[in-house]
Amino acid sequence: MLENIANAIKDKDKSAVLLLLTCFTFVFIMPVFEFPSNIFSIILFSLILFLASYPISRKVMFIGFVAILIELATRATDLIYLHYLAELTTNLFIIFLVGSVVRHMMNQKNVTIYTLVNALNGYLLLGIMFMSLVAFCAQYLPGSFNESGDSAMELVYYTLITLTTAGYGDITPQLPIAQSLAMLIAITGQFYVAVVVAILVGKYSSSVN
Template sequence: MIEKIGNAIKDKNKSAVLLLLACFIFVFILPAIEFTSNMLSIFLFSLIIFLASYPISRKVMFIGFVVILIELATRATDFIYVQYLAQLTTNLFIIFLVGSVIRHMMNQKNISIYTLVKALNGYLLLGIMFMSLVAFCDLYMPGSFNSSGNSDMELVYYTLITLTTAGYGDITPQLPLAQSLAMLIAVTGQFYVAVVVAILVGKYASKN
């Protein structure tokens, strides 16, 4: 079983499917079941970083694990500003990673069904990136959103709804920085679907 998983990770197409599964569980299932332990979410997040970094380079993958380890290590300290810096570094790396994944995907000349899987991965990674930024904003700027704060699912829900521009209005940004972030999320979500996905689908259709 372990050997099969290892072979799947080495295959970039199969690793894209594994990344899709990990992102789906992390975004849609884990928050909904209100899992009480952080270990599973940390494991899934690390797995997502690994699977997303693997097609880019081993150097990027190594940097990703170092960033995660630094953030986990600083959580045990009482120096709040060190924790801020570590989490900010993590967010910056996620932004770099998502940009690299999308650029790597767009540069592919051979378009297959796996490329469309990677396009979906890119969209979910965008969601995860913005979830991290929204959570960072809500944690260190209390009152950024009018959510109750009793459930992580609220901010996950808010981020995905904003990314898709559905905007039901039950959770809204209250502070200027949170409002700017909401606009960025909405514009990025529209741009990704209208441009990135459209280009990939067009390339795929022209080959069939």
Template sequence: MQLSSKKYFAEGDIKSVNLFMFFLLIFHCFFLSALSDNVLTIYSRVSFNLIIITSFFSVEKEFRGISGPAIAIAFITYWLAYFFDKDFIVVISSVLLAIVFIITVFNLLRQVASKKTVSADTLIQAISGYLLIGIVFSLLFTLIIRVNPESVNFAMNKGDGNNVVILDTLYFTFISLATVGYGDFLPVSPFARSMSAFMGITGQIYIATVIALLIGKFSSSKT
């Protein structure tokens, strides 16, 4: 009885964390652009840091020993990149954050696959994984633009400052993942083009995988 109660509360904690992370991701991906420039940096940093922290708590306790050190190092390098703004620190920070979020995506998919039935929590986990994929590619494209500003052609002037670039890459990644594409953000360099193609394929594979998992669970619950 004691073990089952501990398991129940552990699952409840993870559900709460997943729900909190879901709303954080919705805010970060879709509502940051509505903020004025003077508060954009603050809210962007706060929401991004909270996403990093919730990535740790969204993982089951038995796997936190693996993900914890990676998240801690990514968190530290993220702030080092903010204060020192050196290219090599930014590269390390972006790559580590991408790895952390990829681990989180796989963990969310594993949680979806382990569920016996389709619930609201299952859908939240699946959507959160998709949004995290968008953030991963946004990080990578922001890094690509930093290393080579000519690797991407903006149809509109991207302006000054990192905030605009981050918002542009967030927009571009989700438009590409959805395979819409309006032509206002064009990858020019070979690496940027390859990354764009990989991003589009990744989005389709993720959707196909999640749909297959959800349909399988829905069908099994009916039999």
């Protein structure tokens, strides 16, 4: 069983599917349940970084491991500057992973189902990165958003709705830094979709011709 899982992780296509399932669980399923401990979210987040970095190279996987350790260290201390470092390190690493996903799509000759899986993985990774920034603002800048604070799902929902630019308006940014973050999320979401669609259409057109 463990050997099959290890072989799946080594295979880039199967690893992409595993990453998609993990991201889907982290974004859409986990926030619905109010767990008494955040250990489950830490495990899932660590698994996401591992699955996204392992197929790239061992060096990238090592950087991901360091990012995970820094993230875990913040759970054991109240030092605000360590939290800043964890946010910066993790988010820069996720940006690198998304860039690797886009580069991998550009290098593929044909559009396959795994190309679409990778495209969706990049989008969900962006969502996870912005979720952490939104949660960071809500934690350290009270009043950043007008959410009730009764459920973790509120900020997850707000982040993805803003990323897709649907913007229902039931949760809105209240402070200038939160408003700037909302604009960044919306612009990044639109830009990612435009770039990915252009790549996929170009690949498909060239394969047909």
